[in-house]
Amino acid sequence: MRIESEQAFQRFVAQARKRSSARSREVLVCCGTGCLANGSAKVAEALAAELAKRGSDVPVATFTKRTGCHGFCERGPLVVLQPQGVLYTRVKPRDAAEIVEKSVIGGEVISRLVYKDPASGQRIPGYAEVPFYQRQTRVAMRNIGRIDPADIEDAVAHGAYAGLAKALFTMTPEQVIEEIEVAGLRGRGGAGFPTARKWRSCRAAAGDRKFVVCNGDEGDPGAFKDRSIMEGDPHSVIEGMVIGAYAVGAHEGFIYVRDEYPLAVVHLTLALEQARARGLLGANILGTGFDFDIRISRGGGAFVCGESSALMRSREGKVGEPRAKYVHATERGLFDLPTVLNNVETWADVGAILARGGAWFASMGTAKSKGTKAFSLVGKVKNTGLIELPMGTTLREIIYGIGGGVLGDRPFKAVQTGGPSGGCVPESLLDLPVDYEKLTEAGSMMGSGGMIVMDDRTCMVEVARYFLQFLTEESCGKCIPCREGLHQMLAIFEDLVAGRGKSGDIEKIERLARGMQLGSLCELGKSAPNPVLSTLRYFRSEYEAHIERRACPAGICRELTAYEIVETACNGCHACFKVCPVGAITGKIKELHVIHHDTCISCGACFDVCPTQAIRTFPKKELAERGVA
Amino acid sequence: MSAAHAADPKPLEAILGAYPAEEASLIQILQDVHRAYNYLPCDVLATVAKTLGVPLAKVYSVGTFYKAFSLQPQGRTIVKVCTGTACHIRGAAQLVDELQRKLGIKPGETTPDMGFTVKTVNCVGACAMAPVLIVGETYHGNAKAAKLDTYLAAGEADDAD
Numbered sequence: 001m002r003i004e005s006e007q008a009f010q011r012f013v014a015q016a017r018k019r020s021s022a023r024s025r026e027v028l029v030c031c032g033t034g035c036l037a038n039g040s041a042k043v044a045e046a047l048a049a050e051l052a053k054r055g056s057d058v059p060v061a062t063f064t065k066r067t068g069c070h071g072f073c074e075r076g077p078l079v080v081l082q083p084q085g086v087l088y089t090r091v092k093p094r095d096a097a098e099i100v101e102k103s104v105i106g107g108e109v110i111s112r113l114v115y116k117d118p119a120s121g122q123r124i125p126g127y128a129e130v131p132f133y134q135r136q137t138r139v140a141m142r143n144i145g146r147i148d149p150a151d152i153e154d155a156v157a158h159g160a161y162a163g164l165a166k167a168l169f170t171m172t173p174e175q176v177i178e179e180i181e182v183a184g185l186r187g188r189g190g191a192g193f194p195t196a197r198k199w200r201s202c203r204a205a206a207g208d209r210k211f212v213v214c215n216g217d218e219g220d221p222g223a224f225k226d227r228s229i230m231e232g233d234p235h236s237v238i239e240g241m242v243i244g245a246y247a248v249g250a251h252e253g254f255i256y257v258r259d260e261y262p263l264a265v266v267h268l269t270l271a272l273e274q275a276r277a278r279g280l281l282g283a284n285i286l287g288t289g290f291d292f293d294i295r296i297s298r299g300g301g302a303f304v305c306g307e308s309s310a311l312m313r314s315r316e317g318k319v320g321e322p323r324a325k326y327v328h329a330t331e332r333g334l335f336d337l338p339t340v341l342n343n344v345e346t347w348a349d350v351g352a353i354l355a356r357g358g359a360w361f362a363s364m365g366t367a368k369s370k371g372t373k374a375f376s377l378v379g380k381v382k383n384t385g386l387i388e389l390p391m392g393t394t395l396r397e398i399i400y401g402i403g404g405g406v407l408g409d410r411p412f413k414a415v416q417t418g419g420p421s422g423g424c425v426p427e428s429l430l431d432l433p434v435d436y437e438k439l440t441e442a443g444s445m446m447g448s449g450g451m452i453v454m455d456d457r458t459c460m461v462e463v464a465r466y467f468l469q470f471l472t473e474e475s476c477g478k479c480i481p482c483r484e485g486l487h488q489m490l491a492i493f494e495d496l497v498a499g500r501g502k503s504g505d506i507e508k509i510e511r512l513a514r515g516m517q518l519g520s521l522c523e524l525g526k527s528a529p530n531p532v533l534s535t536l537r538y539f540r541s542e543y544e545a546h547i548e549r550r551a552c553p554a555g556i557c558r559e560l561t562a563y564e565i566v567e568t569a570c571n572g573c574h575a576c577f578k579v580c581p582v583g584a585i586t587g588k589i590k591e592l593h594v595i596h597h598d599t600c601i602s603c604g605a606c607f608d609v610c611p612t613q614a615i616r617t618f619p620k621k622e623l624a625e626r627g628v629a
Numbered sequence: 630m631s632a633a634h635a636a637d638p639k640p641l642e643a644i645l646g647a648y649p650a651e652e653a654s655l656i657q658i659l660q661d662v663h664r665a666y667n668y669l670p671c672d673v674l675a676t677v678a679k680t681l682g683v684p685l686a687k688v689y690s691v692g693t694f695y696k697a698f699s700l701q702p703q704g705r706t707i708v709k710v711c712t713g714t715a716c717h718i719r720g721a722a723q724l725v726d727e728l729q730r731k732l733g734i735k736p737g738e739t740t741p742d743m744g745f746t747v748k749t750v751n752c753v754g755a756c757a758m759a760p761v762l763i764v765g766e767t768y769h770g771n772a773k774a775a776k777l778d779t780y781l782a783a784g785e786a787d788d789a790d
């Protein structure tokens with residue numbers, strides 16, 4: 001059934017809402033990549049089977065719904081009971097019978113499955129009361145975890161396509177761009193370019209054939225907000241793109257999805273088919289005479305293809321090498337035709353802005369960064385997962401308020417933002433309000449919204465080496481400052497972490513960094529020194545320790561670090577013995593254990609499992625002083 | 630994958646039929662070829678080049694540029710260790726080392742019996758469960774080096790049926 005008028009659309013919404021409210025009870029099972037990895041598909045099956053088995057006992061129509069990522073991946077698999085809003089964490093298939101018996105039929109809360117707040121030790125049954133959710137404001141992720149991504153009616157019942165209907169039935173393309181401008185929306189893919197300005201120049205570009213592209217390459221390691229949006233609410237992306245196409249006058253669209261995201265491709269494909277079948281996509285959208293369709297193309301697994309001009313070359317079937325910036329994609333983009341390219345989250349914001357108004361969006365955030373922003377909070381933090389907050393929220397609020405603090409209550413050292421183009425922000429800047437400008441001033445970047453928390457057991461020199469290695473592999477090799485600069489810099493860092501650093505290395509690194517910033521063609525090369533320069537800026541003493549004292553203060557670099565057991569702290573629990581991959585630890589249960597330095601490979605596995613913190617690191621060169629080889 | 634399988638032209642015909650014969654289809658076609666043959670066989674690349682009217686050298690440059698493609702036959706089970714940032718700081722290196730000790734191969738290599746290929750990937754988007762190891766199609770979150778035998782055995786069993 002295709003929808004061909006405003007009235008028909010309103011009828012469709014009313015009917016979808018009615019169906020949704022008829023299902024007075026819903027059991028929502030998170031089936032995002034994270035929860036699936038924890039076995040949530042089996043939990044969903046078990047719950048559905050149990051409900052079917054108990055058919056007539058169940059008081060009202062109850063429905064098991066597979067949703068996208070709720071964000072609280074750490075605690076998965078997650079199950080939410082609606083309308084009560086009860087959240088169960090770490091649910092196992094064998095819990096299904098009890099959930100149906102006690103909670104669905106009996107209306108009781110099963111305390112064992114309820115989230116326990118690590119800060120207060122209290123059990124919090126309500127989804128909305130869990131601090132992780134309570135402090136969030138979700139715009140781009142408004143429907144993720146609430147809707148079944150494979151069911152367009154469910155999405156529409158929760159407000160999907162309302163912004164599109166408003167744009168097509170009541171606004172001119174210019175008015176649409178105006179609304180985006182009022183919202184102050186800036187690109188969520190990294191650089192924060194004003195979206196309305198990009199759309200306006202594409203609208204003004206000559207020619208009838210134009211493209212609208214969604215950048216779903218999400219290459220920053222540690223970021224997965226785009227994956228969750230494409231998987232959990234693909235309609236928000238499609239709606240945004242149709243609105244964008246209407247605004248700039250395009251009829252063809254592409255979603256470029258990262259090769260590592262197979263589930264996103266499945267959900268997007270299904271959503272595109274359903275939108276087409278309803279007349280929300282394709283020829284004569286909603287009967288307005290506007291034509292626009294979207295195709296999916298899968299990436300080939302190259303980080304540089306997240307860069308907009310490289311992405312377009314890749315879509316043309318070519319090697320993904322970027323173009324110089326003076327060629328504007330809004331005039332000569334894909335196939336040399338005018339193209340608007342935006343990030344997944346940017347597109348997901350568009351529908352909400354049209355539905356609720358630009359002024360509403362602009363009422364959140366800071367002076368220059370409006371609205372909300374999605375982040376993935378990962379690394380050494382207690383509550384890892386996906387969050388969305390107003391711009392301007394402080395790092396402290398994010399890491400301690402929502403994240404619950406550092407894993408194992410170890411000391412906080414830094415948070416890495418912006419992926420390989422970003423930097424490490426130290427503890428002294430924890431009160432920094434997060435927006436585009438503030439992060440750049442701190443020597444980092446917004447990037448894709450990955451926030452990787454690092455504790456005292458993270459060596460900043462090693463972290464910088466890690467990003468250099470990443471970028472050395474991912475540089476496309478088109479220009480010399482980036483390709484050779486990265487190679488040379490990586491060689492210096494490999495020496496540093498192995499204790500072969502020389503005086504003068506730091507100055508050499510800084511010279512190379514300047515050369516790369518000035519001479520590289522694209523942002524990959526220009527921003528490649530950021531992780532290095534930001535760690536030098538805030539953690540210079542760690543560099544000096546590696547060079548001057550041949551020591552790794554964090555006790556991470558293997559060539560510089562030895563491990564031993566503190567006799568007074570070891571309770572003989574045997575945990576270290578079990579994890580040591582090379583059998584370098586001896587000792588009987590309940591007796592003192594010993595690490596043998598001749599076999600120990602300094603991997604640190606024992607350190608991480610010891611419940612009494614009895615494992616200590618010390619500079620390896622002291623071994624020689626003790627007379628051990 | 631045996632050489633006999635690689636020479637089988639049937640999957641290729643179906644793949645070529647599904648896309649317009651133009652350069653813009655190249656990457657999509659190579660992806661399907663990779664899925665069907667488990668790598669990019671040389672003779673297949675030659676056919677793709679001829680069909681699309683793209684020089685073979687260009688097909689080769691695309692085939693070597695993108696990480697998703699391999700020009701070498703791959704093992705029956707692909708083991709991927711995520712070495713993205715979140716996994717890196719939660720101990721992905723220990724997984725890589727332990728795999729090397731157990732299977733005797735480095736990332737990018739295949740065991741002589743063609744049982745396993747080990748690869749590293751940059752983030753699979755399950756960072757909240759770092760470190761992540763993928764054996765075949767199965768994701769293992771919070772993966773531990775000490776449990777590798779279990780992960781690998783389950784992968785082989787999957788492959789057998």
Ligand SMILES: Cc1cc2nc3c(=O)[nH]c(=O)nc-3n(C[C@H](O)[C@H](O)[C@H](O)COP(=O)(O)O)c2cc1C
Pocket residue numbers: 186187188189190191192193215216217218219220303304305306307308309341342343344346448522523524
């Ligand atoms: C090396 C490199 C990688 C990038 N990777 C991505 C990416 O994975 N996803 C993304 O949306 N933008 C990425 N960008 C930014 C894009 O070039 C582009 O600015 C952005 O997608 C535009 O969309 P927006 O205005 O909505 O942010 C990358 C840029 C560079 C230089």
Ligand code: SF4
Pocket residue numbers: 304321322474475476477478479480482483520521522523524525526
């Ligand atoms: S800066 Fe690096 S990634 Fe960008 S074009 Fe040059 S070589 Fe390629």
Ligand code: FES
Pocket residue numbers: 221222223711712713714715716717751752753754755756757759760761
């Ligand atoms: S860094 Fe490993 S899944 Fe993201």
